[in-house]
Amino acid sequence: MNPHLQRLYELAQAPTRRIVGLMSGTSLDGLDIALCRVSGSGPATQVTLDAFTTIPYDEPIKAHIRTIFAKDQIEFETLCLLNPYIGRLHGQLILDSLRNWNIAPADVDLIASHGQTVYHAPKRQHGRPEFPNATLQIGDGDHVAVTTGIITLSDFRQKHIAAGGEGAPLAVYGDYFMFSQAGENRILLNMGGIANFTYLPADEDASAVFTTDTGPGNTLLDACARQFLGQPFDADGQLAMNGQVNRPLLNALKNNPFFDAPFPKTTGPEVFGDEYVQSAIQRSQAETISPADRMATLVQFSADTITEAIRRVLRPGEPYVVYMSGGGMHNPALTRAIQAQLPQCRFGRTDALGISGDAKEAVLFAVLANECVMGSTTSFGSREGVPTVSMGKISLPV
Numbered sequence: 001m002n003p004h005l006q007r008l009y010e011l012a013q014a015p016t017r018r019i020v021g022l023m024s025g026t027s028l029d030g031l032d033i034a035l036c037r038v039s040g041s042g043p044a045t046q047v048t049l050d051a052f053t054t055i056p057y058d059e060p061i062k063a064h065i066r067t068i069f070a071k072d073q074i075e076f077e078t079l080c081l082l083n084p085y086i087g088r089l090h091g092q093l094i095l096d097s098l099r100n101w102n103i104a105p106a107d108v109d110l111i112a113s114h115g116q117t118v119y120h121a122p123k124r125q126h127g128r129p130e131f132p133n134a135t136l137q138i139g140d141g142d143h144v145a146v147t148t149g150i151i152t153l154s155d156f157r158q159k160h161i162a163a164g165g166e167g168a169p170l171a172v173y174g175d176y177f178m179f180s181q182a183g184e185n186r187i188l189l190n191m192g193g194i195a196n197f198t199y200l201p202a203d204e205d206a207s208a209v210f211t212t213d214t215g216p217g218n219t220l221l222d223a224c225a226r227q228f229l230g231q232p233f234d235a236d237g238q239l240a241m242n243g244q245v246n247r248p249l250l251n252a253l254k255n256n257p258f259f260d261a262p263f264p265k266t267t268g269p270e271v272f273g274d275e276y277v278q279s280a281i282q283r284s285q286a287e288t289i290s291p292a293d294r295m296a297t298l299v300q301f302s303a304d305t306i307t308e309a310i311r312r313v314l315r316p317g318e319p320y321v322v323y324m325s326g327g328g329m330h331n332p333a334l335t336r337a338i339q340a341q342l343p344q345c346r347f348g349r350t351d352a353l354g355i356s357g358d359a360k361e362a363v364l365f366a367v368l369a370n371e372c373v374m375g376s377t378t379s380f381g382s383r384e385g386v387p388t389v390s391m392g393k394i395s396l397p398v
């Protein structure tokens with residue numbers, strides 16, 4: 001028997017698995033690496049986050065990824081080259097981090113690798129009835145496994161699509177297991193490049209639980225910061241807080257059928273990118289507004305679409321707690337605008353629940369890898385978009 005298959009068999013029976021979860025999201029800011037200990041499975045999952053780091057991508061890497069990222073037309077050679085390149089890069093960054101943490105690679109049981117999303121195309125978006133939902137993550141798991149010598153699970157989203165989902169959001173699987181709490185209505189709000197939230201009702205009814213994207217989180221704010229500040233993001237919302245919301249532009253930005261579509265739904269920078277903003281600016285004749293006003297309006301756009309989505313699940317008179325995660329929780333212009341519109345909710349961060357909001361998505365993939373190895377599949381009822389399925393492909397190091 002292949003000794004790695006034997007190892008997987010033993011891991012599934014061990015009380016705890018040490019899993020490195022990876023996430024590199026739509027912000028292209030870098031690779032999130034979460035060193036986790038995971039025990040149990042399904043709703044009995046317990047996670048301890050032992051270490052976490054974000055390793056920023058250097059500018060040449062960001063530039064390479066941007067040449068193909070969320071674009072309809074690309075140079076095929078670049079896509080082909082980046083697939084193994086990113087896998088090896090991620091493998092190397094894991095080895096560097098383990099060295100910093102004084103952990104030997106042999107003491108890590110599994111890597112759970114999300115890869116880099118380069119294109120996301122649910123049916124609603126591509127509109128071609130003969131084709132299914134589709135999404136593409138690169139950074140092949142075989143390269144991660146061979147570079148590190150650690151069994152690697154990767155490419156989680158394809159199985160979700162194969163089983164009837166859109167390939168995202170997958171957060172529901174981790175959020176329900178880690179954060180559902182009887183007696184408290186919870187909203188887990190993640191503000192990355194794209195924002196999403198998970199609804200966790202106080203009665204813990206799995207069939208009512210779901211995660212949905214709401215639209216842009218930071219992606220348009222970051223593009224505006226690159227253009228006007230020459231910075232990767234508007235640090236602490238400084239530019240936004242010096243501007244005024246331009247109502248005609250805000251209304252033009254909000255005029256998109258995605259926002260009225262039923263939950264759960266997904267989107268990406270393929271829709272909400274530079275061209276989207278340019279078109280809204282032209283339609284609202286906002287060409288001459290200041291950079292600060294543009295940033296303030298984009299922040300309001302993210303905040304309005306997030307809060308309008310969340311309000312659709314709130315029952316009048318009931319208390320809710322919103323636990324924030326993702327880089328957007330560090331932008332006070334965004335968080336204040338959101339809080340002002342949800343007086344029915346108390347706000348905190350997932351840190352208060354034991355998992356840092358910066359690490360939450362990387363931890364999610366460790367949980368998904370654990371589910372795959374443990375063979376557990378929790379039913380979320382018959383809701384479309386949340387199939388009962390395990391996810392991840394297994395790459396062996398030799």
Ligand SMILES: Nc1ncnc2c1ncn2[C@@H]1O[C@H](COP(=O)(O)OP(=O)(O)OP(=O)(O)O)[C@@H](O)[C@H]1O
Pocket residue numbers: 023024025026027028029190191192193194195218221222232233234235236237325326327328330331332361
């Ligand atoms: N101090 C700060 N002030 C303002 N914005 C910040 C700050 N810190 C982080 N951010 C925002 O957070 C972003 C990074 O967020 P995050 O790492 O959650 O994105 P991601 O993982 O790429 O997202 P996704 O969930 O879409 O995959 C930055 O690009 C920036 O917009």
Ligand SMILES: CC(=O)N[C@H]1[C@@H]2OC[C@@H](O2)[C@@H](O)[C@@H]1O[C@H](C)C(=O)O
Pocket residue numbers: 025026117120135167168169170171172192193194195196211213266267268361364
């Ligand atoms: C296709 C893709 O990579 N989607 C990401 C992205 O980043 C946030 C949002 O859009 C979410 O749908 C998803 O990631 C999280 C981890 C998810 O699947 O839950």
